[in-house]
Amino acid sequence: MTDLLRAKELTKHFVTRGPLGARTEFTAVDRVSFEVGLGETLAVVGESGSGKSTTARMAAKLMDPSEGTLEFDGADVTHAKGPELARFRANVQVVFQDPFSSLNPRHTVERILMAPLVYQGIAPNGSRRAHAKELMERVGLNPDHSLRYPGQFSGGQAQRIGIARALAVNPKLVICDEAVSALDVSVQAQVIELLRRLQRESGFSYIFIAHDLAVVRQIAHRVAVMSKGRIVELGPVEQVFDDPQDEYTRTLLAAIPRINPEWDRRRRELQ
Numbered sequence: 001m002t003d004l005l006r007a008k009e010l011t012k013h014f015v016t017r018g019p020l021g022a023r024t025e026f027t028a029v030d031r032v033s034f035e036v037g038l039g040e041t042l043a044v045v046g047e048s049g050s051g052k053s054t055t056a057r058m059a060a061k062l063m064d065p066s067e068g069t070l071e072f073d074g075a076d077v078t079h080a081k082g083p084e085l086a087r088f089r090a091n092v093q094v095v096f097q098d099p100f101s102s103l104n105p106r107h108t109v110e111r112i113l114m115a116p117l118v119y120q121g122i123a124p125n126g127s128r129r130a131h132a133k134e135l136m137e138r139v140g141l142n143p144d145h146s147l148r149y150p151g152q153f154s155g156g157q158a159q160r161i162g163i164a165r166a167l168a169v170n171p172k173l174v175i176c177d178e179a180v181s182a183l184d185v186s187v188q189a190q191v192i193e194l195l196r197r198l199q200r201e202s203g204f205s206y207i208f209i210a211h212d213l214a215v216v217r218q219i220a221h222r223v224a225v226m227s228k229g230r231i232v233e234l235g236p237v238e239q240v241f242d243d244p245q246d247e248y249t250r251t252l253l254a255a256i257p258r259i260n261p262e263w264d265r266r267r268r269e270l271q
């Protein structure tokens with residue numbers, strides 16, 4: 001499989017100040033390396049504070065790494081600026097956890113979906129409206145609702161708007177940072193199915209940040225397990241879930257039966 005994104009030894013230090021102004025350096029992500037293939041879904045899992053979001057932010061170039069490099073489509077984009085960064089932004093899009101805080105509440109869906117097209121100079125003026133409606137249809141929203149505001153949609157529908165906005169520029173990689181974590185289980189299943197369908201149709205890659213391993217099992221090809229800023233295990237989902245090599249991965253997996261008894265039953269049947 002051709003590598004689309006290659007992260008090499010990505011590291012992020014944060015500087016915090018104590019009550020007396022004392023400077024403490026803290027390493028949130030520590031020499032993390034991974035690749036994402038074309039059309040592949042790489043999940044990044046781990047407990048809260050393990051460094052998943054910081055890794056996602058560096059991969060999306062929303063945050064510069066303290067050390068390490070990022071390659072996209074064979075080019076080093078670690079320090080990309082100007083047109084090179086704009087090209088990266090057209091190819092790599094992010095879907096955040098909370099659609100209501102990541103979508104402007106004062107803009108209509110149409111305006112939200114047309115904004116990336118304007119920014120990237122995609123689709124001539126007259127066809128942007130039609131393109132926005134097409135995007136709504138692609139993610140299962142009624143295009144007649146294009147003049148509504150995010151607040152007039154349910155959580156699941158609003159997340160579909162976030163997904164449509166990410167797809168507007170036809171990206172090669174979509175980074176989902178806990179994109180389904182805040183949704184009810186049944187809505188979550190529908191949005192996961194949507195994400196899978198969109199990947200089948202368009203062949204783009206996902207980095208899928210999640211803490212729910214049952215969700216990861218449904219969507220990812222490979223999984224990286226993070227603990228205390230480091231990747232402790234990385235491999236195909238079946239391999240990591242069925243034969244975890246790392247002690248921390250085993251602890252994470254042991255928590256699943258409480259989340260998904262059906263999956264646990266099937267696992268036991270297979271053993």
Ligand SMILES: Nc1ncnc2c1ncn2[C@@H]1O[C@H](COP(=O)(O)OP(=O)(O)OP(=O)(O)O)[C@@H](O)[C@H]1O
Pocket residue numbers: 014015016028046047048049050051052053054055211
């Ligand atoms: N801007 C920042 N300044 C200082 N520390 C930060 C900053 N952003 C994150 N951290 C710290 O870095 C560590 C990793 O955070 P990160 O959000 O990447 O973890 P996470 O695995 O995504 O956790 P969660 O699932 O809770 O979002 C945490 O200890 C967090 O407090």
